[in-house]
Amino acid sequence: MRKLFLLFLPLFAASCGQVKQQVSAPEPVNVMSFNIRYDNPEDSLDNWKYRKDRAANAIRFYDVDILGTQEVLHNQLEDLKQRLPEYGVIGVGREDGKEKGEYSALWYKKERFNLLDSGYFWLSETPEVAGSKGWDGACERIASWAKLQDKASGKEFFALNTHLDHVGVVARREGISLILDRINALSDGLPVIVTGDFNSEPESDVIKHVTDPSNPEHLTDARQASPIVYGPAWSFHDFGKIPYDKRPLIDYVFVRNRLKVLRYGVLAETEENAFLSDHAPILVTVE
Known part of the structure; x- marks a missing residue:
């Protein structure tokens, strides 16, 4: 009997090892925040x-999972959508809740994530009213969100993307x-990823409010949490027109709830002096 047990022991060990190999460890997630600059005919070259081709190629080259x-x-x-068919997208035009504005x-990579839930709301006193303008804001502002499940690991994420007002001080704060x-209210305690143009610099009251550790709802700035920081300390350059030392950092990726930031970069690249946008994309890897 003892010989029989010893004979089957390697088979049991191999079987246990095989089961372990079938469990997928969570893969890092590449997150990008990218103000692409609206299609303004006055922008010349x-x-x-x-x-548009360079912008789409950059997204694919950096293998962005959530954008x-x-x-x-x-x-x-x-x-x-035509250039990035591998991505699903959530969002509506901010002026009418359809296609205007x-x-x-x-965006999320469809091959990697299941979309569990999604929605949007306006940054105003009436968040569910399409096209509503908030407080002292100059424009309608909107946020888009999604609950995503990693198909390989089963891990779930809550992601939100927004653009705060460029004029209204109260509108940014509120x-x-x-x-x-x-x-x-929406994240159910899931790991949270927030991307956006906040039209606010790191020392502003707005960003301090976002990251205030005394607030149980606060978020962590990925730049501050990352062991590797690449690129300049600014994101908005107006197609290179702003002097280098005057360029502000107003684009962010924030995280919360068990997300570890592995790297952070500001992609201030050009091709023959041509920029991707008037903002540099922010690229962050988390796990």
Whole structure:
């Protein structure tokens, strides 16, 4: 009997090892925040028609899994959908809740993620009213969100993308308070990823409110949490027109709930002095 047991022991060990190999460990997730600049005919050689292929190629080259885009007009959305068929997208035009105005479009890689739930709301006193403008804001502002499940690991994420007002001080402050409340209500304790153009620098009251550790709803700035930081300390350059030392950092990726930041980069690259946009994309890897 003892010989028989010893004979089968290696088979049991191999079987146990095989089971372990079938369990997929969570893979890192590449996250990008990218203000693509709206399709403005006055942009001359920086117009979208000259940039759309480069922008789409950058997204694919950096193997982005979750992508938050801002200032996306409907024709730009269609251009990106055509060039990035491997991505699903959530979002509506901010002016009418359909196709009018800019989208804060949230993209995810369909091959990697199941879309469990999604939605959007306006940054205003009436978040469910399409086209509503909030507080002292100059424009309608919107946030798009999704619950995603990694198909390989089964892990779930809550992702949100937004664009705060560029004029209204109250609109930025109240807008981020609304976003933090909605994240708390919608995320069900899942790991949280937030992308966006916040039109606020790191030392501003807005960003301090986002990252305030005394607030149980606070988020962590991926730049501050990353052991590797690549690129400049700014993101907005107006197609290179702003002097280098005057360029502000106003684009962010924030995280919460068990997400470890592995790397952070500002992609301030050019091709023959041509930029991807008037903003540099932010690329972050988390696990």
